[in-house]
Amino acid sequence: MKGKYYIQGLAAITPQHTFEGNLFSQPLVSTGSNVFAVTEPDYKTFIPANSLRRISRLLKMGLTTALKCMQDSGLSVPDAIVTGTGKGSLQDTERFLKDIRQYEERALNPTPFIQSTYNAVNGMIAVQQQVTTYNNTFVHRGFSFESALLDSMLLLEEGVSHTLTGAFDEISAEHFYIKSRIGHWKKEMVNSAELYNHLSPGTISGEGAVFFTLTAAPTAQSYARVAGLKMLYKPSLTALTTGLATFLSQYGLSAKDIDLVITGRNGDNNFEHYYRQLDLGLPQVSQLPFKHLCGEYETVGAFALWLGAHMLKAQQVPQQWFPMVSQFPATLNRILIYNHFFGDQHTFILLERTAAPAV
Amino acid sequence: MAERVFITGMGMITAIGDTVEANLGSLRQQQSGLGFTRYIDTIYKEVLPVAEVKHSTAELSTMAGVPNSPEYTRTTLLGLLAMQEALQQAGISDLQQEPTGFINASTVGGMCDTEKVYFDITDAEKEGDFLKYIDTLDCADCTQRIADTVGLTEYITTVSTACSSSANALMYGARLIKQGLLRRVICGGTEALTRFTLNGFNSLKNVDKRPCRPFDQQRNGLNLGEGAAYLVLESESLVRENNSVILAELSGYCNSNEAFHPTSPSPEGDGAFAAMKNALAMSGRSMADVQYVNVHGTATLNNDVSEGKALERLFGTQVPPFSSTKPFTGHTLAAAGAIEAIYAVLAIQHQVIFPNLNYSEKMEELSITPETRLLEQVPVNTVISNSFGFGGNNASLVISKYEG
Amino acid sequence: MEDLKQKLKVQIIEALNLQDTRPEDIDDNAPLFGEGLGLDSIDSLELMVLLERHYQIKVEDPREGRKILQSVQSMAEFIQSKQPA
Numbered sequence: 001m002k003g004k005y006y007i008q009g010l011a012a013i014t015p016q017h018t019f020e021g022n023l024f025s026q027p028l029v030s031t032g033s034n035v036f037a038v039t040e041p042d043y044k045t046f047i048p049a050n051s052l053r054r055i056s057r058l059l060k061m062g063l064t065t066a067l068k069c070m071q072d073s074g075l076s077v078p079d080a081i082v083t084g085t086g087k088g089s090l091q092d093t094e095r096f097l098k099d100i101r102q103y104e105e106r107a108l109n110p111t112p113f114i115q116s117t118y119n120a121v122n123g124m125i126a127v128q129q130q131v132t133t134y135n136n137t138f139v140h141r142g143f144s145f146e147s148a149l150l151d152s153m154l155l156l157e158e159g160v161s162h163t164l165t166g167a168f169d170e171i172s173a174e175h176f177y178i179k180s181r182i183g184h185w186k187k188e189m190v191n192s193a194e195l196y197n198h199l200s201p202g203t204i205s206g207e208g209a210v211f212f213t214l215t216a217a218p219t220a221q222s223y224a225r226v227a228g229l230k231m232l233y234k235p236s237l238t239a240l241t242t243g244l245a246t247f248l249s250q251y252g253l254s255a256k257d258i259d260l261v262i263t264g265r266n267g268d269n270n271f272e273h274y275y276r277q278l279d280l281g282l283p284q285v286s287q288l289p290f291k292h293l294c295g296e297y298e299t300v301g302a303f304a305l306w307l308g309a310h311m312l313k314a315q316q317v318p319q320q321w322f323p324m325v326s327q328f329p330a331t332l333n334r335i336l337i338y339n340h341f342f343g344d345q346h347t348f349i350l351l352e353r354t355a356a357p358a359v
Numbered sequence: 360m361a362e363r364v365f366i367t368g369m370g371m372i373t374a375i376g377d378t379v380e381a382n383l384g385s386l387r388q389q390q391s392g393l394g395f396t397r398y399i400d401t402i403y404k405e406v407l408p409v410a411e412v413k414h415s416t417a418e419l420s421t422m423a424g425v426p427n428s429p430e431y432t433r434t435t436l437l438g439l440l441a442m443q444e445a446l447q448q449a450g451i452s453d454l455q456q457e458p459t460g461f462i463n464a465s466t467v468g469g470m471c472d473t474e475k476v477y478f479d480i481t482d483a484e485k486e487g488d489f490l491k492y493i494d495t496l497d498c499a500d501c502t503q504r505i506a507d508t509v510g511l512t513e514y515i516t517t518v519s520t521a522c523s524s525s526a527n528a529l530m531y532g533a534r535l536i537k538q539g540l541l542r543r544v545i546c547g548g549t550e551a552l553t554r555f556t557l558n559g560f561n562s563l564k565n566v567d568k569r570p571c572r573p574f575d576q577q578r579n580g581l582n583l584g585e586g587a588a589y590l591v592l593e594s595e596s597l598v599r600e601n602n603s604v605i606l607a608e609l610s611g612y613c614n615s616n617e618a619f620h621p622t623s624p625s626p627e628g629d630g631a632f633a634a635m636k637n638a639l640a641m642s643g644r645s646m647a648d649v650q651y652v653n654v655h656g657t658a659t660l661n662n663d664v665s666e667g668k669a670l671e672r673l674f675g676t677q678v679p680p681f682s683s684t685k686p687f688t689g690h691t692l693a694a695a696g697a698i699e700a701i702y703a704v705l706a707i708q709h710q711v712i713f714p715n716l717n718y719s720e721k722m723e724e725l726s727i728t729p730e731t732r733l734l735e736q737v738p739v740n741t742v743i744s745n746s747f748g749f750g751g752n753n754a755s756l757v758i759s760k761y762e763g
Numbered sequence: 764m765e766d767l768k769q770k771l772k773v774q775i776i777e778a779l780n781l782q783d784t785r786p787e788d789i790d791d792n793a794p795l796f797g798e799g800l801g802l803d804s805i806d807s808l809e810l811m812v813l814l815e816r817h818y819q820i821k822v823e824d825p826r827e828g829r830k831i832l833q834s835v836q837s838m839a840e841f842i843q844s845k846q847p848a
Contacts, residue, residue, distance in 0.1 A: 107815035113559035123750025
């Protein structure tokens with residue numbers, strides 16, 4: 001793996017105003033309900049009315065983000081579509097379960113069943129953009145997006161010229177309740193902007209759809225270079241420390257070469273020790289937490305990558321989104337993203353400025 | 360030069376047998392696994408035949424040597440049994456000796472069990488042990504339980520592309536090896552029958568009330584099945600280092616998309632054609648080298664026309680013997696690609712072609728007919744295995760005899 | 764028959780979520796699939812669900828379904844033929 005993967009285009013539908021406009025002037029959106037819903041755009045400009053009438057919320061989010069990403073990258077037909085989703089279309093799964101019960105297995109609408117399939121968004125993108133090449137979907141909690149990213153990197157190594165790589169997850173009221181029963185969310189209501197001041201069991205829930213086009217060669221428009229990726233499954237604290245050191249040294253880097261760490265900190269004191277361990281491994285490196293912007297969900301790593309890519313290209317941090325951070329780095333050449341999903345799936349992504357000076 | 364990828368171990372459980380050996384026996388005896396369900400709670404219990412594994416979930420947990428508790432869903436247990444056999448067959452006793460990846464495939468995760476308690480889970484009035492099922496709602500749970508039980512700690516992930524899921528898992532694993540990220544990856548899928556899926560396919564009006572009849576003019580849909588299968592893939596260098604026994608080579612693969620319709624294939628089989636053609640090209644084998652095609656052959660009206668057309672387009676008048684083994688195992692969705700990949704290896708190992716059961720009348724759209732006889736002692740060195748799914752997701756694998 | 768057709772149009776619009784279509788936009792004899800309303804095979808399954816839920820008529824064979832679902836007219840005729848006079 002040579003590590004030459006450039007982000008040529010991107011798009012995001014998230015709880016923040018990320019779909020249109022200049023993110024560096026968008027206000028911080030917060031919630032006090034412990035569940036962050038996305039700010040939805042007008043889907044009609046992206047999806048033909050005859051398709052729109054039938055498709056459910058997550059499919060609209062996913063498809064629209066993918067199309068916007070293609071627009072942003074100036075490409076219309078990617079060479080591959082690779083995605084990750086932790087839960088797929090919850091609304092369709094819930095509806096089909098309820099229909100089975102309500103109609104006692106008779107005369108069931110097929111649409112929710114079809115759309116509950118985890119690769120439904122991929123299929124829709126393929127149909128709408130006539131993409132007949134490689135198409136894959138990963139569904140492994142906090143590795144879903146990162147596996148899609150790894151698959152895309154393999155494809156670029158294999159000679160594919162560009163991939164459409166993304167992730168999407170939604171939260172429903174019903175699913176929020178279900179996960180509350182196993183302690184995923186805080187019992188007390190917390191203002192999302194104050195998330196990191198409330199260390200207690202659980203976090204806040206969120207959702208989002210984020211897509212990237214990745215290319216093997218940079219252009220003047222490239223946002224950033226994905227330089228490295230590592231997934232660690234249920235590591236011990238020692239394995240996490242070793243994992244980080246090995247990851248950095250693999251690229252000839254040490255802590256001082258990292259300008260900024262985007263961390264998945266989420267105010268959940270059940271798993272805070274992993275982030276503390278990271279602090280030890282990267283002393284004196286500026287940190288940006290991001291879960292107060294989008295909440296916690298399986299494919300939140302895509303949001304972090306989106307944020308990092310924007311910052312590297314613009315060489316600035318959207319400071320209005322980070323009232324809790326007092327100091328920001330002056331230059332941004334190299335960003336490390338560290339995230340984990342409820343302690344099980346840990347991921348490192350190394351992101352570089354397209355024209356970063358060599359170490 | 361990228362490493363070659365070899366198959367060095369296999370494990371499986373289906374309605375026709377608890378092991379690879381038992382599956383081979385049933386295939387040879389032409390013993391179908393179709394019948395009525397004993398374990399799913401459905402009004403179609405005695406209406407729609409399914410290919411169910413002949414053990415209760417409690418029995419499966421005993422067989423797998425784990426506690427009979429909610430953490431181990433039927434999906435997990437089927438997978439665990441197949442995994443244990445695959446490890447044993449590959450002669451792997453200590454997974455820590457070589458970093459080993461695990462690429463699993465699942466379409467509905469633990470739905471087989473969670474659908475029974477879902478409305479208790481959403482009911483604030485109810486408390487109990489069933490809350491443990493919450494973790495099993497997604498597709499990652501089964502992968503992690505299997506990994507944790509046998510000690511797979513390196514890279515693990517789960518693929519879900521409907522009926523082609525485990526073919527894509529095999530492909531992804533092979534690519535990880537070719538790129539040098541890992542030298543050993545275990546790939547496959549697991550699928551338990553659920554009321555959810557049965558009703559889903561029934562709502563699409565493509566479940567046959569009779570045993571399915573692939574490539575038959577009178578075919579009227581598929582039958583669902585359950586099972587799990589894993590293949591141990593190893594790089595050539597690891598195989599040399601360990602002197603491992605090579606069962607076959609995964610010599611080619613391709614994933615291609617129809618870009619046509621959410622659930623239906625294109626009438627001319629464009630995706631199937633491209634998948635087979637490119638997989639074969641990658642394998643370096645010629646059209647004439649292909650001695651058997653294990654078709655997707657679900658027996659739905661659309662699949663068989665589309666896949667048949669693709670075979671005719673690719674092979675012209677020289678279409679090799681082909682058969683669908685779905686009348687044996689039912690359509691096992693996420694597990695199908697891996698189950699049929701093992702059947703392809705068995706065909707090569709034992710020089711045998713499995714029959715397409717329940718066939719009687721040629722399809723009017725096609726000039727080809729499936730192989731209906733069990734052919735023994737025939738040369739089988741290269742096999743194409745097809746798996747096609749919703750979302751136009753088509754995957755073809757080429758499995759070849761190892762010839763040095 | 765006219766009442767039935769009118770009712771069917773409303774039900775079709777609802778079942779298929781044809782937001783910008785009004786009942787009067789649907790011609791009795793216009794083809795529902797392909798051109799016309801531009802429906803596809805999944806819509807045809809949805810319309811079979813409509814027949815079963817609202818009219819207790821079960822269409823088992825998708826091939827038969829295609830004939831019945833040609834137009835509002837053919838659907839109405841089929842419903843009438845199945846109902847006691």
